[in-house]
Structure formats: C-alpha cells, structure tokens
Amino acid sequence: MATITLSIPDNLMKEMDLSREINWSEVAKEAIRTKVNQLRIFRxxxxxxxxxxxxxxxIGRKINESLHQRYEDMGV
Known part of the structure; x- marks a missing residue:
C-alpha cells in the first residue's frame, strides 16, 4: 500500500485533536476515494x-457540492 503525507494548517490540526476518536486517516482515504470516483465518472x-x-x-462542481452536503448531513 502506498503512503502519502498531508500538510494540515495548525488551526485545523487543533480542531482534529479535539476528536481523537476519529480515524482521520480513514476520513482522508474516503475523501480521496470519493474524488477518484467522481473523476472517473466525469471522464x-x-x-x-x-x-x-x-x-x-x-457539472463536476455541482456533484462535489451535493456530496459535500450529503457528508455534512451525515455528520462526517
């Protein structure tokens, strides 16, 4: 499995630290997976x-906005 490193602004990291129970790596993987799927559909x-x-x-922007709203509604 490949590994990537993300740079996170300090203020965002502080917010993430408030929710240590969340597997942020999984959140990032799912966001990347979603974007790759969107791009596949787009192509x-x-x-x-x-x-x-x-x-x-x-059309891609509208799809992104819709997915963003869906994840917000789910509390992700």
Missing part, C-alpha cells in the same frame, strides 16, 4: 459528450 461523461469543458466542470 466517462466528458469522453462521450458534446459538452464544453466549462459545462463539464460546472
């Missing part, structure tokens, strides 16, 4: 589409 859509790149990017 699939754009490869078969006549949308402009700007149109496709706007």
């Amino acid at each position: 699939s859509i754009t490869s078969k589409s006549h949308l402009s790149e700007d149109d496709a990017l706007e």
